[in-house]
Amino acid sequence: MSEVKFVKPKNVSGHFLKIKCKDCGNVQVVFARPSSVVTCNICGATIAKPTGGVLETSGEVIESL
Structure with missing residues (x-):
């Protein structure tokens, strides 16, 4: 099973x-x-997790609202 990579946008x-x-x-x-x-x-997949500031996401950021 591959590990999901989270990045900060x-x-x-x-x-x-x-x-x-x-x-x-x-x-x-x-x-x-x-x-x-x-x-x-x-x-049900984890798409974002908290970091104490801006989130870390495993998905693609489409737009900032």
Whole structure:
């Protein structure tokens, strides 16, 4: 089983981000500084985790809102 790589998005200008799940392709709006782990509403995969600042995501950031 491969390990999921989480990265911090660059140039976060808004408070919310549209993130695309890498497993199922679902696009979800997520708070840019979450206090808990964010999972995909469709497949349940972890798409974002808190870091004490800007989130780390395993998906693709589509848009900053």
